Amino acid sequence: MLKIRNLAKTFFPGTANEVTALRDIDLDIEDGCFAAIIGTNGSGKSTLLNAVAGAFQADAGSIELAGVDITGQPEYRRAGQIGRVFQNPFAGTAAGMSIAENIVLAMRRGQRQGLRRAVSRKAREEIRARVRTLNMGLEDRLDNPIGTLSGGQRQALTLLMATWQRPKLLLLDEHTAALDPKSAAQVAALTKEIIERENLTALMVTHSMQQAVQLPDHIVMMHQGRIIEQYGAQRKASVRVADLLNAFDRVRRRDLLDPDVAALLARQYA
Amino acid sequence: MTLVIGSFTIGLILSLLSIGVFISFRILRFCDITVDGTITLGASVAAVLLVQGHAPWVATLAATAAGALAGFVTGILHTRFRIQEILSGILVMTALYSVNLRVMGRSNVPLLDTRDIAAPLAGVLATLVEDGEALHLAGWRVPVQDMAMLLTAFLVTAAVAWLLHRFLLTQFGTAMRATGENPQMVRAQGINNQNMLVFGLACSNGLVGMAGALLAQYQGFADVQMGIGMIVWGLASIIIGEALVGKTGVGLAIVGAMMGTVLFRLLVAIALRWGLDPNDLKLVTAAFVFAALVLPRYGKQLVRKMLGGRHYA
Structure with missing residues (x-):
């Protein structure tokens, strides 16, 4: 279970560029829950994901994963339990190295890298079998540099790498946003398949309301660094894209409204 | 023949430098200019130990360890103290100038009556030739000492290259290569990329x-x-090596760096023989590296423009 309490982060504090990205975030994600985070640009979705991954240290609050406080752990140590797929298909793999070499790193995620040959015969067979499940024909191209693959193929491999060793938490940061529609649909379907098959706990940032309605079983809505709404399993079952858009519209109107005018209207029409 | 033997020997010795530069520049993608101070540090430590009567292999290993320590310090400055990579290298390189003077006690240490690392092989070769002093290769007289040094340099460099190649294909070596390519991805795989960088620089x-x-x-x-x-010498050698063998594969890249160094040394020797002023050598080397870095980028544009001009003429 992922438990976040009072998480806060301000970038460039005390300067003209000060940005409060996260404010008092409280969030519980149960084991086996697939949650999506939605929100407008700059609402803190990716920042929240990066805070959980350990890309930076939060200013305040705590993050607990599977009963262990990971707040102070560096990113690489958290990675032993957290699988990640980035928005940029180029970010999750080493372009100049082969498919097999990339995957062997994931095979030993969180373990000590030893002095044995990385791509051993046994490892190669295991990689071939698992890559075959992607149905992309990549099992015959294990020695090709991963940089020669399309964005969709790379993102599918990154997903495979992130879940090679069952993570306690899978973080997906708009991982289909940079792909063409066909590849995005493929990767989204693969994501759902892997998460359901492995019964993974996952947190996905997305801009696609369609994806937010279709894929996860929990929706977290963020705005200006705060969680403003959550749709748990029951509410989520009946939510439609239009409901989410309306919710955002309400927030936007509220932001546009001057607080004094809002108070006046409230008095008038109370 | 002396020119060829000498060029090959120095080329092979400097191959170790090129392989070192290959690790920092190509594998770790770290612009490490500590190298300018480290090569002198290695020479200083070895020279002082040899003068003190230590065995050549002890002096060589101590020099290797001293070099590794310098690389370690550069890595620590960059990763733990967040100093820019160039500046980390400059700081250590500058500091090494004083360290080297301290180690040697003066600016130059001659090795007149000391044994060198090729002495055992020279002894063996001397017993195999008639006069005990020189071999005769294709009518040329090659002193046993020169041939022994050439063979020793070759054996050491080949062994280092082979070990490095094996190492880079291990789990640890693969992680080190990935660190240079994509540190974010490496961290996401649970690897401490900063420690990898420090180790690689060492x-x-x-x-x-x-x-x-x-x-x-x-x-x-x-x-x-x-x-x-x-x-710059190391970079020039790597660039020549890449032109010779291409950029694909770690093993080829290492062999390329070695070949590039030897070829570059030969070219320099020939240029000096043809009258190049030794004072201009660094300038010519820098110009060569500049051209090698810039031409692939702008050369095609230039050719396209020229061809285009002809087309519309």
Whole structure:
């Protein structure tokens, strides 16, 4: 279970560029829950994901994963339990190295890298079998540099790498946003398949309301660094894209409204 | 023949420097100019130990360790104290100038009556030739000592290259390669990319220190100025090597760096023989590296423009 309490982060504090990205975030994600985070640009979705991954240290609050406080752990140590797929298909793999070499790193995620040959015969067979499940024909191209693959193929491999060793938490940061529609649909379907098959706990940032309605079983809505709404399993079952858009519209109107005018209207029409 | 043997020997010795630069520049993608100080450090440490009567292999290993320590410090400055990579290298390189003077006690240490690392092989070769002093290759007289140094340099460099190749294909070596390519991805796989970088820089500078030790033994002296511009030398060798064997594959890249160094040394020797002023050598080397870096980028545009001009003429 992922438990976040009072998480806060301000970038460039005390300067003209000060940005409060996260404010008092409280969030519980149960084991086996697939949650999506939605929100407008700059609402803190990716920042929240990066805070959980350990890309930076939060200013305040705590993050607990599977009963262990990971707040102070560096990113690489958290990675032993957290699988990640980035928005940029180029970010999750080493372009100049082969498919097999990339995957062997994931095979030993969180373990000590030893002095044995990385791509051993046994490892190669295991990689071939698992890559075959992607149905992309990549099992015959294990020695090709991963940089020669399309964005969709790379993102599918990154997903495979992130879940090679069952993570306690899978973080997906708009991982289909940079792909063409066909590849995005493929990767989204693969994501759902892997998460359901492995019964993974996952947190996905997305801009696609369609994806937010279709894929996860929990929706977290963020705005200006705060969680403003959550749709748990029951509410989520009946939510439609239009409901989410309306919710955002309400927030936007509220932001546009001057607080004094809002108070006046409230008095008038109370 | 002396020119060829000498060029090959120095080329092979400096191959260790090129392999070190290959690790930092190509594998770790870290612009490490500590190298200019490290090669002198290796030469200084080895020279002083040899003068004190230590065995050549002890002096060479100590020089390697000293070089590794310098690389380690550069890595720590960059990763733990967040100093820019160039500045980390500059700081250590500058500090090493004083360290080298301290180690040697003066600016130059001659190695007149000391044994060098090729002495055991020279002894063996001397027993195999008739006069005990020189071999005769294709009508040329090659002193046993020169041939022994050439063979020793070849054996050491080949062994280092083979070990490095094996290492880079291990789990640890693969992680190190990935660190240079994509540190974010490496962290996401649970690997401490900062430790990898520090380790890689230590390996890189360790090899450069070893090159310095062998160079001092071959030339018969260590000098505080001998490291100036060596980073550019290493880069030039790597670029030539890549032109010879391409950029694909770690093994080929290492062999390419070695071949590039030897070829570059030969070219330099020929240029000097044809009258190039030795004072201009660093300038010519820098110009060569500049051209090699810029031409692939702008050369095609230039050719396209020229062809285009002809087309519309």
